Amino acid sequence: MQDDVSQPTGGLLWQETDSRFFIELGRVVTPGREEIERAILELLPASSHEDFFAVELGCGAGWLSDAVLRVFPQARVLALDPSEEMRREAARLLAPYGERVELRHFLLEDDAWLRDLAAGPAPRCVYSSLVVHHLDGPGKQALYRRLHDLLEPGGALLIADVVEPASERERAYQAGRWDAAVRERSLAFTGNLRAWEFFESDHWNLWRYPDPDFDKPSTLAEHVRWLEDAGYEGVGVFWAQAGHAVYGGFRRSA
Ligand SMILES: C[S@@+](CC[C@H](N)C(=O)[O-])C[C@H]1O[C@@H](n2cnc3c(N)ncnc32)[C@H](O)[C@@H]1O
Numbered sequence: 455m456q457d458d459v460s461q462p463t464g465g466l467l468w469q470e471t472d473s474r475f476f477i478e479l480g481r482v483v484t485p486g487r488e489e490i491e492r493a494i495l496e497l498l499p500a501s502s503h504e505d506f507f508a509v510e511l512g513c514g515a516g517w518l519s520d521a522v523l524r525v526f527p528q529a530r531v532l533a534l535d536p537s538e539e540m541r542r543e544a545a546r547l548l549a550p551y552g553e554r555v556e557l558r559h560f561l562l563e564d565d566a567w568l569r570d571l572a573a574g575p576a577p578r579c580v581y582s583s584l585v586v587h588h589l590d591g592p593g594k595q596a597l598y599r600r601l602h603d604l605l606e607p608g609g610a611l612l613i614a615d616v617v618e619p620a621s622e623r624e625r626a627y628q629a630g631r632w633d634a635a636v637r638e639r640s641l642a643f644t645g646n647l648r649a650w651e652f653f654e655s656d657h658w659n660l661w662r663y664p665d666p667d668f669d670k671p672s673t674l675a676e677h678v679r680w681l682e683d684a685g686y687e688g689v690g691v692f693w694a695q696a697g698h699a700v701y702g703g704f705r706r707s708a
Pocket of ligand 1: 467468473476480511512513514515516535536537540560561562563582583584585588
């Protein structure tokens with residue numbers, strides 16, 4: 455298997471070793487993952503038995519689409535991810551939903567998937583967790599504009615991601631909060647601190663160990679401005695912890 459899954463425009467990005475780490479420990483190293491799930495499920499603009507189409511950007515092992523498909527039993531989901539290992543894991547988890555879910559390769563930096571999306575049904579919701587920060591600022595702005603025009607009227611873009619601290623003082627604070635959350639979650643979910651120790655030794659806390667070629671988070675103020683500029687209504691920051699946030703907005707109803 456090719457180990458480097460996403461280098462469309464130069465610079466090595468996500469690798470299959472990262473996928474394996476995240477499949478095993480994503481739940482431990484994501485602060486408030488239960489709150490992220492709750493925010494996306496409760497903000498998704500649909501009633502529980504509606505038939506609608508949704509898209510996940512960077513589904514990873516599939517936990518968030520699993521929640522959407524479970525809570526909305528008539529929903530159909532297109533789950534996108536460039537990693538073969540992630541798609542294999544998501545296919546296993548999402549197999550009980552049969553034809554209600556489709557998994558496909560995509561790259562944020564290559565807009566072929568956006569052209570494919572434009573040719574199909576309009577999504578009621580596009581959601582994503584810990585992926586969009588791999589795009590730079592202009593890339594995120596362009597993504598927000600393109601998705602706005604693809605959404606169903608009244609549809610939503612809901613993003614969970616790491617967000618750039620607004621000051622060095624905040625960066626130090628968020629670094630400490632992320633460490634503390636991972637220590638707590640390591641004990642709570644695995645009964646020991648080995649996951650935390652790996653998180654630390656492998657430099658996953660990007661507020662402490664930045665890697666600007668790989669991670670390009672933007673501030674919450676920038677996200678809010680870019681979403682409003684793209685035409686979204688009801689733009690908000692719905693949850694935040696340890697430099698992670700859920701934010702998004704809604705396309706105006708017809
Ligand atoms: C931190 S994981 C998050 C996975 C999952 N959404 C979650 O919350 O557990 C980042 C995901 O983004 C995907 N990814 C990394 N770089 C990408 C890129 N340039 N374009 C699209 N997806 C990318 C990876 O394959 C991986 O599944």
